[in-house]
Amino acid sequence: MTPMHWLWLGALALIVLSLAVLLPPLLSDQAAASESRNDAVLRRLYQAQWDELAREHQAGHLSAPDRAQAEDELQRRLLAELESRPAQKRWRHWPWLPRASALGVAVLLPVAAFALYLQTGNPEAAARLAQADDVGHGAADAQVEAMVEGLAQRLRAEPENVQGWVMLARSYETLERFADAGQAYSQALLAARRVQLDASVQAQLLADQADALGSAQGGDLQGPAGEAIAEALRLDPHQHKALALAGSAAVRQGDFALAATHWRALLAQLEPGSDIALRVQDDLLKLETLDAPPARPPAAVATNHLSGEILWPASVQAMALPPEAKVFVIVRAPGQAQPVAVLRLPAKGLPTRFTLDAAHLLNPAVALTDFAALQVSARLSPSGAALPTPQDVRSNVLSAKPGAGQLRLEMGGS
Template identity: 25%
Template sequence: MTTMIWIVFAAMTAAVIAALLWPVVRGKGAPTEAERDAYDRAVFRDQLVELDRDVERGTIGQADAEAARNEISRRLIAASQNPSRSKGTEALPWIAILGALIIPAVALPLYIDAGSPMLADVPLAERMADAEKNNDFDALIAKVERHLAETPDDLQGWQILAPAYRRAMRWDDAAEASRNILRLSAPTAQNISDYGEALVMASQGMVPAEAHTLFKQALVLDPKMPKARFYDALALKQEGKLAEAKAAFEAFLKDTPADAPWRQMLLAEMQDQAAKPPALDQKTVQDAASMSAGDQQAMIRSMVDGLEEKLKANPDNLDGWLRLIRARAVLGDTSQAKAAYDKALAQYSGNEDALAQIASLAREMKIE
């Protein structure tokens, strides 16, 4: 029944369009070619007369007037020598009416097959309101950004925007949103940790000094905060304080449930301890924290390239392979991460425990 109704509507639409175009096809009421040419010549003559008047009034110079007169005369001659238009235009009305009839005929079957004529329209306001529920994050971000541009002290707006930025991996923006959340609300271990994590991700996985300070503040408020514990231990490891990092990781693992989503990442970092990265003195750490994002990334890439060279010389280093795969993935070097993953699988072929760890990391980093 619904299909029949839409067929009727389509037929009615085509009939109305045809009725409107029929006078054009027949040419009724339209000026003839001769009439249009006569009109053009009359207009050009009037323009020449008006131009002479402008010269008499002094509103146009002789040089400009001569140039304008030449152009108007050229058009007048062209109109006089071209009394009829291109005959190709005679087919245009028929093309228009055929198009008006063919388009509904083609569109209707497609709409019947794929369309939903009974589905109600969703108002724009409702779509924007349901943007997060419907995973329409672009709409969500745009909506809240416009709102916060006018009301930057709206805490709820920043609380919506921060996770949206994290989902979009816009880490610099996520850090700014988290900073505003802390500015507008009482500090909590969760909010402080979120801010610190955004700074870490914006630094390509390196824990800058500002972020480490934040994680320490979060742990004062909640010594069991998982995110703060993990990044605090990671910062110690990156600073070369391996004994302190090992103790922090082990204490965290002891309190971590077997089904905790961060457990595999924690185990990977603990296993990576065996790689024994070179200790960084405090000055190096401070210099890295003050670097621009580009310089930090260049330094990190240099360190990762060095690790890859070491693995070429000594490939029997599972922790090193796990570290390399993770680093390449975090840097966005997907093809190189996949290459490292394949080499690690080949290196530990037959070692079920090693293969399980490699596969787990690959799933986590989405590079399988």
Template identity: 35%
Template sequence: MNFIFIFIAALLAASVTLWLGLALWRGPKLDSSLEHHAVNARVLRDQLAELEQDRANGILSLPDHAAAQQELQRRALDEATPAQSTGLRRQSSKQAAIALAIVLPVAATLTYLALGNLAAITPPPVQSAPAMTQADVQAMVDSLAARLARNPDDAPGWLMLARSYRYFEKYEDAAAAFAKATAVIQADPLALSEYAETLARSNQAGFKGEPTQLLERALSLNPREPFALTLAGAAALERQDYPAAIDYWQQLLGLLPADSDAAQAVANTIERARREQAETAAAKN
């Protein structure tokens, strides 16, 4: 960016300097002036010849002839003066052109250095953002909790706080925050699934009761929600409903790329569920 700006500025300055320099170097056109003086000189010569003819014919007396001749000589001197001044102007125009070619670029550079902003064309170095530590996250969570204490009707804020507590594995605090975010999680399948998992981890009953109801609601909103299918399979396995668990996880497997690590993990889980199902059936017999 810096190089492009300097190149364009130099090109513009050079163009203006060249245009003005050529105009001064050439100076004013002299053709018409020279032609004018040549015509006047011929006229004066003709008039002088006429005077001589009139003197010879006796039309003009000697004193009148002398006076007329002096007048013509004076006019001839006057006609010669502009040609000399024109030469001086032409010489001074060339000197001005040379001075302009030197002074204009230097003056433009010095003016920009004095008044311009070099930093504007030099982008500041990109600085990488400092890595956020767990202490920084904890400080943000504490600040959010303090704000919600002053504004308890902020349902989106409670959902954010609940997810933050889940991050720190504070499941009881997370469950309490989810309960205050009911207004926004009832239509959010992922948030319902997170709430169900939080409740299952924070009490001895596991997925029994409200967590399973939350998962059922999440799947009714979006039957293809991956986290809801994962937890629904876990809840079914917990109550030893192996066919339901295998069905949920097979639906989940269909949503994952066939060659991904996640798909392989789900396939292994399905295989374990089938072995447990077979072992449980054998034990009953």
């Protein structure tokens, strides 16, 4: 056979393969319809607003009746948006249509393939396809933007709707329109002041506004963002997000001592040993390498540690541990719930020796030598979570003095 014959045979084989892939779904009685890109974006946007209502209710900023009313309004808007879409699934009421489509594909695909072959090398065809795809995506983005703008228009007639302005701000953040989000938070703050919401609510709005403004400025928290942070801390000195942002702003300015002050104030309010507390602790440790505090006396430094061994009995060794499993060595002062220091180790290294020193203190301003006696224990977390769970394996609890070595913590010995 000539090369031309091989070419046509190859084209025929590709057509048969394409039909083998396309025809079975069309001939099936249960064809699955995928959700359109517009609906996916719409549902994600409304889900974010629904979750925001739940967070505001849990924080005590939104009463149960107000939450129910807001959820009803949110559902009505979602249903209205979905019902306004043209129906795209009526073919399910016509059982003959999939089979007719299969027949059409079986006939038209070879014809279309031949036509495409005739246009091979024509760049205008590819350009037209790309242009059509861009138009489709542009239409979807425009529709989402129109939905958000519709919410903004409604809020202009409801200037005291605090939750509405917050939802609009969250929507802008989802679309990465951070400057518009900052303006929406500003409107929410004005509404909160008009209806005389308490200072903690206003401080939260100011912190959110500062975060949005900082994102709009590429992470720069100076100017209006810095003013919002300062006002938030004036209204509520314990506001978590404002303290975190204030520390970040201080680091960008090179004021590590001020950053440490803000982050230590934040750490004191967090659940000891929680993931966020450990992250703040790690950030504080990084600050120490940049701006180390005055050295302690040599005698105190020599005893500002604890060391020993974590044993791994045969009964516990039989456990099948996932790769993310962690062991937490926890040091507490007698009578105090919050740990003094925490050391994290991978469980796969057990049995192992450990040394816990100033780098593992939850509060770098406090040394192990500040306590006459300490309680040392270990906890194995199969999930690697910082918060305790019923599945964790614990060790015995030892009483030790600062500087003690040769400690023996046996997992499963509690």
